[in-house]
Structures are given as C-alpha cells and as structure tokens.
Amino acid sequence: MKWIKAESVNFKYIFPNDDIMKEEGELFKTNITLLGEKSNPSFDFYKTLQSGVNTRLAIFKNYRLKTLRGDYVPLYDTPYCIIWPDDVNLTELDKKVANDCFSDEDFRRSIRARMVKIVLCRNCRSEYMGLVVDSSEVYTVETEKTNFDYRLGSELLDNKIKNYKFKKCPNCNSPFTIYVAKIFYECEDKKFTW
Numbered sequence: 300m301k302w303i304k305a306e307s308v309n310f311k312y313i314f315p316n317d318d319i320m321k322e323e324g325e326l327f328k329t330n331i332t333l334l335g336e337k338s339n340p341s342f343d344f345y346k347t348l349q350s351g352v353n354t355r356l357a358i359f360k361n362y363r364l365k366t367l368r369g370d371y372v373p374l375y376d377t378p379y380c381i382i383w384p385d386d387v388n389l390t391e392l393d394k395k396v397a398n399d400c401f402s403d404e405d406f407r408r409s410i411r412a413r414m415v416k417i418v419l420c421r422n423c424r425s426e427y428m429g430l431v432v433d434s435s436e437v438y439t440v441e442t443e444k445t446n447f448d449y450r451l452g453s454e455l456l457d458n459k460i461k462n463y464k465f466k467k468c469p470n471c472n473s474p475f476t477i478y479v480a481k482i483f484y485e486c487e488d489k490k491f492t493w
C-alpha cells in the first residue's frame with residue numbers, strides 16, 4: 300500500500316500483491332460505513348477487486364466527524380474500488396505508482412465506486428451485483444486545497460460522472476436509476492461474467 304495524491308486527492312493505493320489479509324486489521328478497524336456490517340461485501344470480493352483487470356482498491360480519509368472543538372477527526376472508510384474503462388493497463392500503473400512516476404492523467408478516466416450487493420433494474424426487475432458510484436453520499440475527502448473535491452457538486456466528481464460510460468441493464472438495455480460502473484453477474488445465476 301502506498302499513500303499517493305492524484306487529481307488533488309490523497310488516498311492509499313492498494314497493490315494487487317499487498318497482503319490485505321495481513322492488513323485486514325488496519326483496513327477495517329478504524330473504518331466507518333454507512334451500509335452497516337451486513338451489507339458489506341465479503342472479504343473474498345475485496346481480494347477479487349484488488350487485482351482486477353480494471354479495478355484497484357483504495358482507502359480515503361474521511362473527515363465527517365467534527366469534534367466539540369470544531370476540528371475534524373480523520374476516519375477511514377472501508378476500501379473503495381477505483382475503476383477504469385476496460386482498455387486500461389493497470390499492471391503498468393502499478394509500476395508507475397511504485398516508482399512515483401504516475402500522473403493525474405493515469406487517473407483521469409477512473410472513477411471511485413462503492414460496492415453494493417444488488418442493483419435493481421426498475422424496468423425489467425432484473426437484479427445484479429454491481430459497483431455503484433454513490434452520489435447520494437456527501438464525500439468529504441482530504442485534499443490539498445479543500446476537503447471537498449470528491450463530493451457531489453465538486454468539479455472533479457461532476458466531470459467524472461459526465462465522462463464515465465455507465466452501464467445499462469444487460470437484459471433490457473434500460474438505464475439504471477443509479478450510476479452503475481460495473482456489473483459482475485445477475486443475481487440469479489451468481490456467476491462472474493467479467
């Protein structure tokens with residue numbers, strides 16, 4: 300794992316060969332989650348995303364908790380998934396990050412996503428396991444200039460949402476009512492299709 304800064308946002312980049320099993324304590328002991336424990340994806344699922352063709356895990360600081368003195372307590376969310384379009388070469392990016400020679404451009408086409416258990420198509424009622432950009436959550440992630448570069452309404456997140464090619468329902472081609480960055484499988488057959 301390595302603390303890096305890309306597109307003005309500081310986060311911990313997790314490499315495919317990082318022993319997150321060993322790091323599990325660190326990853327999860329200080330985290331907070333809005334979803335609740337039962338909604339968290341399995342640890343195996345995190346490991347799959349850790350070395351995906353177009354996915355990596357990352358940990359962001361979160362300053363949501365304000366103390367009585369008015370300062371903010373840094374907390375750590377459960378790992379997010381950073382996802383790129385399919386044609387990205389993440390093996391190359393891993394090397395660049397390790398050698399400190401990456402640039403903002405390497406992350407420009409990426410977007411940060413949460414894992415959710417079920418994505419529902421409102422049209423045909425199909426259900427999928429997918430990665431979703433949670434735009435209902437107000438992100439307050441530490442950055443150099445402000446703490447708000449990755450919240451809804453920020454230039455960074457708005458540009459990413461505008462430029463990312465979000466998924467439609469594989470069954471009926473309807474757009475989802477939420478931003479679905481990746482679909483893993485339809486919930487009926489429980490098979491990975493990526």
Ligand SMILES: [Zn+2]
Pocket residue numbers: 420421422423424425468469470471472473
């Ligand atoms: Zn559908």
